[in-house]
Amino acid sequence: DTEVTQTPKHLVMGMTNKKSLKCEQHMGHRAMYWYKQKAKKPPELMFVYSYEKLSINESVPSRFSPECPNSSLLNLHLHALQPEDSALYLCASSHGGTGFSSGANVLTFGAGSRLTVL
Amino acid sequence: AQKVTQAQTEISVVEKEDVTLDCVYETRDTTYYLFWYKQPPSGELVFLIRRNSFDEQNEISGRYSWNFQKSTSSFNFTITASQVVDSAVYFCALRPYSGAGSYQLTFGKGTKLSVIP
Numbered sequence: 221d222t223e224v225t226q227t228p229k230h231l232v233m234g235m236t237n238k239k240s241l242k243c244e245q246h247m248g249h250r251a252m253y254w255y256k257q258k259a260k261k262p263p264e265l266m267f268v269y270s271y272e273k274l275s276i277n278e279s280v281p282s283r284f285s286p287e288c289p290n291s292s293l294l295n296l297h298l299h300a301l302q303p304e305d306s307a308l309y310l311c312a313s314s315h316g317g318t319g320f321s322s323g324a325n326v327l328t329f330g331a332g333s334r335l336t337v338l
Numbered sequence: 339a340q341k342v343t344q345a346q347t348e349i350s351v352v353e354k355e356d357v358t359l360d361c362v363y364e365t366r367d368t369t370y371y372l373f374w375y376k377q378p379p380s381g382e383l384v385f386l387i388r389r390n391s392f393d394e395q396n397e398i399s400g401r402y403s404w405n406f407q408k409s410t411s412s413f414n415f416t417i418t419a420s421q422v423v424d425s426a427v428y429f430c431a432l433r434p435y436s437g438a439g440s441y442q443l444t445f446g447k448g449t450k451l452s453v454i455p
Contacts (some may be wrong), residue, residue, distance in 0.1 A: 252440075262429055262445035263383070276441055308381055323371050323435035324390070327443060329383035 224330035225248055226311050229293045235301060241333045243294040243311030251316050252294040253327065254286060255310040263310055270296060272318035301337045308332045340365045340439075342432050344446035351420050352454050359415040359449045361430035366426075369435040372406065372413045373443070378426040389413060391435075420453045427451070 224245045233239050243252065251270050256333035268276035269288040286298040291299075294311055310332045314325040341358040351357045363372065374386040385395065389406050397404045407446045417424055430446045 229444035244400075259446055260448075265442065268441050279382070303452075304455075310381075310383065312383075323433045323440035324388070326373070326385055326388055327383075328385065329375075331380055331382040 226330035241296040245313045249313035252314040257308040342446035367434040373431040
């Protein structure tokens, strides 16, 4: 079983819907990440939270809104998405934060939420 | 700028054959980390190995082995006696140890391995 749990596994939504993806980890990790992965492509970083504060936003459109309610939870709120936003959304976490020397930290990924926008 | 190249897009082997997945990287950092992840059809990226740029010792874990050669900027991955369960997409990735970009994991495009029974 993965130590990073993502729900739902599958989500189908219309362009006018509002939905949320959820991610949970109980490993004591203090950095949490959202990645987007299109078919046959590598994951692309969207957001990074470090110690529950948004530290990195990779120029993601505002129709994606992240939230980190506490150190174990990470949400991605979705609103007015486009069909091209259909993808696998992966959550990950790692020890420590995203400080100056965090490159050694191993990311632990969840199984992803597969999103289809109609 | 960092770059990871996995030239093999897809590989098919017959079960029990050995297979090597190539990874070549580019970086200006003196200290960095290299990773391999496995992504089975279920979607989850599974961590396989992390390698420090100062440690060029080869590593073996069961049927898996990794060959890190700093001189050629390569970090190749070999599966010995492949099994059907090894079928997956394998990603090589690079991360600087320090600096403003140390949060960033740069992935290669991945190699899809199919092991045929």
